[in-house]
Amino acid sequence: MLLEGITLTDAQKAQLKALREQDRAQFDARREQARTHMAEARALREKGDTAALRRLHEQSRAERQAQFERHATAVRGILTPVQRTQFDANVAEAK
Numbered sequence: 390m391l392l393e394g395i396t397l398t399d400a401q402k403a404q405l406k407a408l409r410e411q412d413r414a415q416f417d418a419r420r421e422q423a424r425t426h427m428a429e430a431r432a433l434r435e436k437g438d439t440a441a442l443r444r445l446h447e448q449s450r451a452e453r454q455a456q457f458e459r460h461a462t463a464v465r466g467i468l469t470p471v472q473r474t475q476f477d478a479n480v481a482e483a484k
Contacts, residue, residue: 391464391479395472404467412460419456423449 397405426449433442461480465473 391461391476391483393479394475395468395479397472401467405464408460408463408467422452 392405426445430442430445433439433445461476465476468476
């Protein structure tokens, strides 16, 4: 979706494929972290600690946003200046 309207060269496609493979390797670590957060959230809900639960959710959201920003920055580095304009418009629309 973020690359909608952007025609990529074969070299750019190869770079994006490598980036996706790198992200996939990090996915397992993020998935394990998400399981830990879910267990913590369950325990906090059972205790009725809504303030700590809210902080945990905000922390998770911030981590996901930071990951998205890192990925978007990496993708932007692959694109040409003209392609970046379309990419930035797609990112703004997605937000």
